[in-house]
Amino acid sequence: MKKLLLLALAGTFVVSAVSAQAPEDKSKRPSPPATAMETIHGGVHVQIDYSQPSVKGRTLWGGLVPYGQVWRTGANEATVFTIxxxxxxxxxxxxxxxYDLFTIPTDGDWTVIFNSETKLPNGKPTWGAYTYHQDKDVLRVTVPAGKSASFTERMTFTVGKDGKVSLMWGDKQVDFHVAKA
Incomplete structure (x- = not known):
């Protein structure tokens, strides 16, 4: 009986160890990964890697996403902006x-933050805004938040050839412009 119990325990350990090492299928997350990319005028490649939370009937602005606080601008790992x-x-x-891309939403203008800390000390990507350090900000810009032309259930970024980057979620749209230096 002891051998059978020991064998069952060892089997459980092996199955747990193997499943712990299996890579996570991020596309199955409630907020799946997405990428927006474009080569803008002047040949600059712009890419935004983010996770897409859904509204799901929730109050977003001033509710799920508090006003006046640093937001990861998405879900899961921090949103990454590459140029x-x-x-x-x-x-x-x-x-x-x-850069990690964060925002500080308000009812009017939003602050868009480009932060140089894209990895944790263990080499993994930063997660949310939990490890955000303001002293790693390399650029902050303030842009108006407006009402979007249509309701967007899943948070979405777009990048236009003209360098216009748009963040749309729920009834909001926030744009900022990227141009070759």
């Missing part, structure tokens, strides 16, 4: 590279 060359964003210079 292949130096650019200006709303007229302010940003060096080529990869």
């Amino acid at each position: 292949s060359a130096p650019v200006t964003i709303e007229g302010k210079t940003l060096a080529a590279g990869t």
Whole structure:
């Protein structure tokens, strides 16, 4: 009986160890991953990697997403913004590279934040805004938030060839402009 119990316990351990090592299928998350990318005028490649939360009937602005606080601008891992060359964003210079993108929503203007800390000390991507450090901000711009032309259930980023980046979720749309420096 002891051998049978020991064998069952060992089998459970092996199954647990194997399943713990299996890579997670991120597409099965409630907020699946998405990418918006475009090569804008001047040949600059812009890419945004993010997770798409859904409204699901919730109050977003000032509710699920509090006003006046740093927001990860998506779900799961922090949203990542990558540019292949130096650019200006709303007229302010940003060096080529990869940044975590955060926002501070308000009922009017939003602050869009480009932060240089894209990895945790263990090398994994930053998660949400839980490890956000303001001293790692390399650029902040303020842009107006407007009402979107149509309701967007899943948070979505778009990048236009003209460099217009749009964030749409629920009834809001927030745009900022990227141009080759």
